[in-house]
Each structure stands twice: as structure tokens, then as C-alpha cells.
Amino acid sequence: MGSNHTILTIGAFIILTTILQNFYRILGMTGDDIGDAQDMILANTIATSYVEIAQGLSFDSYTDTANVALGSPSVLTSPSLLGPESSSEDSIQTLDDFDDFNGKVYEKEAVGANKRFKTSFRVYYVDPNNVTAVSPSTRTFVKRIDLRTWRSYPPIDGLVTDTLRTSFVMGYWHFD
Amino acid sequence: MSSLIDYLSSLILGAALLGIILNANEMASENQSVYNGDMLVQEMLVQTAHLIEGEFRNMGLGVAEDDKTVMGADTSSITFLYDYDRKGVVDTIRYYVGTTAEMAGTQNELDRPLYRTLNSGTPAKVGVVTAFKLRYLTRGGEVLATPVAVNRLSEIHSVELTMEVQNPYAVKSSAGAAGNGTRDALYSSSLWQQTRLASQNTRR
Numbered sequence: 001m002g003s004n005h006t007i008l009t010i011g012a013f014i015i016l017t018t019i020l021q022n023f024y025r026i027l028g029m030t031g032d033d034i035g036d037a038q039d040m041i042l043a044n045t046i047a048t049s050y051v052e053i054a055q056g057l058s059f060d061s062y063t064d065t066a067n068v069a070l071g072s073p074s075v076l077t078s079p080s081l082l083g084p085e086s087s088s089e090d091s092i093q094t095l096d097d098f099d100d101f102n103g104k105v106y107e108k109e110a111v112g113a114n115k116r117f118k119t120s121f122r123v124y125y126v127d128p129n130n131v132t133a134v135s136p137s138t139r140t141f142v143k144r145i146d147l148r149t150w151r152s153y154p155p156i157d158g159l160v161t162d163t164l165r166t167s168f169v170m171g172y173w174h175f176d
Numbered sequence: 177m178s179s180l181i182d183y184l185s186s187l188i189l190g191a192a193l194l195g196i197i198l199n200a201n202e203m204a205s206e207n208q209s210v211y212n213g214d215m216l217v218q219e220m221l222v223q224t225a226h227l228i229e230g231e232f233r234n235m236g237l238g239v240a241e242d243d244k245t246v247m248g249a250d251t252s253s254i255t256f257l258y259d260y261d262r263k264g265v266v267d268t269i270r271y272y273v274g275t276t277a278e279m280a281g282t283q284n285e286l287d288r289p290l291y292r293t294l295n296s297g298t299p300a301k302v303g304v305v306t307a308f309k310l311r312y313l314t315r316g317g318e319v320l321a322t323p324v325a326v327n328r329l330s331e332i333h334s335v336e337l338t339m340e341v342q343n344p345y346a347v348k349s350s351a352g353a354a355g356n357g358t359r360d361a362l363y364s365s366s367l368w369q370q371t372r373l374a375s376q377n378t379r380r
Contacts, residue, residue, distance in 0.1 A: 041366065
């Protein structure tokens with residue numbers, strides 16, 4: 001085999017190796033995508049569970065203790081104080097009103113999947129006429145909770161982590 | 177002599193090339209079945225989850241504030257009340273799993289049908305699952321022992337449901353590699369877990 005043939009053969013093998021590398025990379029990426037889809041199903045169910053729990057709580061610490069109709073939102077918790085009223089409200093079971101979730105980060109294991117997911121929470125007063133607009137300094141009868149859920153275990157390879165963002169809006173109402 | 181070496185070299189390289197291509201082809205088709213299986217079970221799971229999620233969300237709707245919502249609570253079955261057709265009359269819904277013998281026609285030995293009944297109607301098969309586990313929690317977070325005693329049913333504040341769906345057919349079989357007590361085939365699976373309130377009448 002002449003040197004030209006050798007060079008041609010080596011060149012062909014380099015091309016073949018590159019094609020194979022790409023082929024296996026694409027195969028692996030498809031597997032990752034399907035795995036991510038499963039993670040997002042779990043993240044979605046976990047986020048929905050938190051929303052469901054939040055839905056079952058009182059609108060505000062004031063309405064939790066006073067079962068009366070409010071004419072004005074001025075008696076509600078100040079926007080800067082949204083969050084747990086005391087340090088004893090640290091676990092989900094001890095939260096008693098909607099905004100107690102503000103600033104919390106909870107981790108939950110998906111039983112049977114050996115995966116854990118973290119969820120962080122932010123609660124705001126929002127404009128009743130436009131619930132996408134946060135009302136940073138004014139109390140209103142509508143609050144919004146924003147959740148961000150991501151897989152915390154097993155650790156994500158690489159730098160990019162898929163995060164599920166979801167929101168839920170709760171308004172205050174009272175039957176007399 | 178030189179030609180012979182050339183022929184032999186070509187033969188070896190050609191064989192190596194053929195081996196690599198065959199291996200890649202086999203891997204591609206194996207992965208294709210695994211991925212298809214994964215997608216299939218995710219779709220099956222989401223379909224069943226949609227139905228259950230919708231009904232569990234309405235649990236307790238139309239039930240008087242002082243009445244209990246959950247009428248029967250076990251590890252893999254639940255009976256609860258809500259006004260299904262919004263006619264002002266509370267309906268009884270029951271979810272329960274059948275036996276694995278009912279799905280004996282599939283390769284998967286763990287799958288079983290999931291049934292739903294409305295009042296005293298005929299059970300309707302609403303999905304196929306490999307796990308359907310329920311946990312019942314009080315407002316304080318206590319996990320109630322199952323089956324939940326009748327006098328504690330009214331304490332149920334939230335219901336945690338874990339559901340797993342697996343492909344009825346194996347996507348990969350490796351009987352030789354399986355040890356004692358392990359399954360000799362690989363099934364795609366997908367998991368769903370959610371907590372739902374047993375009553376919607378707790379808000380103020």
C-alpha cells in the first residue's frame with residue numbers, strides 16, 4: 001500500500017469516526033430529552049401539589065384569625081412583610097396562610113423515582129385588573145404565588161438546568 | 177507479496193468498518209424502541225393523569241361543609257363525593273385497581289386496569305397502571321394508616337396519589353443478565369405523584 005493509499009485510508013477513518021461520534025451524540029441527546037420530559041412531568045405534579053396546598057390556606061394572616069368580610073385591603077399584611085408570621089412556621093404543615101410561602105424553598109422526593117426536586121416560592125400582591133402586574137407597595141385583594149421547580153438530585157450534568165415556572169392567583173372573597 | 181498484504185489490510189479494515197456500522201445500526205434500532213416505549217408510557221400516563229387530576233380537583237365540591245368528603249380510603253382505592261354533573265346532588269366516585277390476572281395477555285406481569293365507577297354504575301376502565309398508591313394526610317401532616325378507619329375519614333385533609341405506568345410490552349429483554357428476583361425484561365415506565373385537597377371548603 002502506497003503512502004497515498006495510507007493517507008486516504010486514515011482520512012476515511014477520521015471522517016467515519018466523526019460521523020459515528022455525531023451519531024452517538026444525537027442518540028444520547030434524544031435519551032436525555034425523554035428523561036427531561038419525565039423530570040418535567042414530576043416537576044409539574046410537585047408544583048401542582050404545592051399550589052393545591054396553597055389553595056387550601058387562608059388568604060392572609062388577618063383573615064385566618066378574623067372571619068369577617070373586609071371592606072378595604074388596608075388591614076391585610078404589608079407587602080414588605082409577606083411571609084411566615086413566626087419562625088415556627090417552617091414546614092408545610094405549619095403554614096396557615098397563602099403568603100407564608102413567600103421566600104421558602106422546599107425539597108421533595110419523588111417516591112419511587114429516586115429523584116428530588118426543589119421548589120422556590122415568591123408571593124406578591126397583584127393588580128386585580130392585571131394579575132401579571134406586581135403591586136410592590138400596595139395591598140390588594142389578589143395575591144399571586146410564583147413557583148420555580150427544578151431537579152436537585154441526581155445533580156444535573158453541565159450548566160443548564162431545566163426549571164419549571166408556574167404561577168397561581170388567589171383572590172379574597174367572603175360569603176355573608 | 178505486497179499485493180497480498182494490501183488485500184489482507186483491506187479485508188481487515190473492511191471487516192472493522194462493517195462491524196462498526198452493524199453495531200451502530202443495532203444500537204440505533206434498540207434505542208428507537210426504548211425511546212418509543214418511553215414516549216408511549218408518558219402519553220398513557222398523562223392521559224390517565226388528566227382524568228384523575230380533574231376529578232380529584234373537584235373532590236368535595238357541593239358537599240356540605242360539615243360532611244365528610246372521603247367515604248372510603250385504602251392504599252389502592254378511594255371513594256369520594258362531589259357533584260359530578262352540577263345538578264345539586266352529590267355523586268359518589270370510586271377509583272380502584274383490578275388484578276394483574278385481568279391483564280394476563282400482556283408481557284408485563286405488573287400491569288393492571290384502573291377502574292372508575294360513578295354512583296352504582298358499571299365500572300369503566302380508565303387506564304392501565306403498574307402502581308396506584310394513595311396516602312391520606314391530616315391537616316397536621318399525620319399519615320393515616322390504611323384502610324382509614326371510618327371514624328377518621330373526616331380527618332383526611334389531603335390525598336397523595338402516586339401512579340406509575342409501564343409499557344405493556346418489553347422494550348428490551350436480557351434474561352441471561354437477570355439475577356434471582358429481578359425482572360428479566362426492561363419496560364419503559366413513567367411516574368406521576370400529586371397531592372390533592374380532600375375538600376375545597378377550607379378557604380377564607
